[in-house]
Amino acid sequence: MAHFDSVNPSVPGANDNASGVAAVLEAARICSRYTFAYTIRFLAVGAEEIGLVGSYHYAQDAKAKGRNIVVAVNGDMLGYPIVGDINRIYISAGSKCAAFMDSALVYNRRYNLNFLVDGQIGGLGGSDHESFIEAGYPAVDISEGTAFEIWNGMDPYYHSSFDTSDKLNADLLRHCAQMMLAITTEMARPLASLAGSR
Numbered sequence: 001m002a003h004f005d006s007v008n009p010s011v012p013g014a015n016d017n018a019s020g021v022a023a024v025l026e027a028a029r030i031c032s033r034y035t036f037a038y039t040i041r042f043l044a045v046g047a048e049e050i051g052l053v054g055s056y057h058y059a060q061d062a063k064a065k066g067r068n069i070v071v072a073v074n075g076d077m078l079g080y081p082i083v084g085d086i087n088r089i090y091i092s093a094g095s096k097c098a099a100f101m102d103s104a105l106v107y108n109r110r111y112n113l114n115f116l117v118d119g120q121i122g123g124l125g126g127s128d129h130e131s132f133i134e135a136g137y138p139a140v141d142i143s144e145g146t147a148f149e150i151w152n153g154m155d156p157y158y159h160s161s162f163d164t165s166d167k168l169n170a171d172l173l174r175h176c177a178q179m180m181l182a183i184t185t186e187m188a189r190p191l192a193s194l195a196g197s198r
């Protein structure tokens, strides 16, 4: 999941949050070659910037329908190396989601990703994963940094007219996308590759 709105029309939103949407689209492209035991939904949600509105609606609707969501994996601002380290990715997880943080560390080794996985359980979120936590579902957020770092100016282009694609680091964006994909696909239980049939 990623939100596709930008904070206002003068902000291009390359990092916030075309970076997250790009990760979702690429994950969908890759996952189309495989079958999974569980359903994976690739979401682009609207109106995050005015209060997580799209994700709130989706999560509340899922709750009302009794949908079983194993985990919601959100990506928001994946491309600016906020501490200067393109290998450092930040994961924020709900207070009941410590297992997903542990899993991220396992996948980091299993797939030889070798990222510096930084994170916090039950920490500040400020993005669409919170809507799912509020609805009672496990959720994690992948980002270039903590909400505190972003809100306090460590990403100088945040919510500015300079949030353009030339500011993004492709490696960092890929790393964040890989971790989103690893968590999602591991939880969905891959069954078989369809690559040979295409």
Ligand SMILES: [Zn+2]
Residues within 6 Å of the ligand: 003, 016, 017, 048, 076, 077, 127
């Ligand atoms: Zn955002």
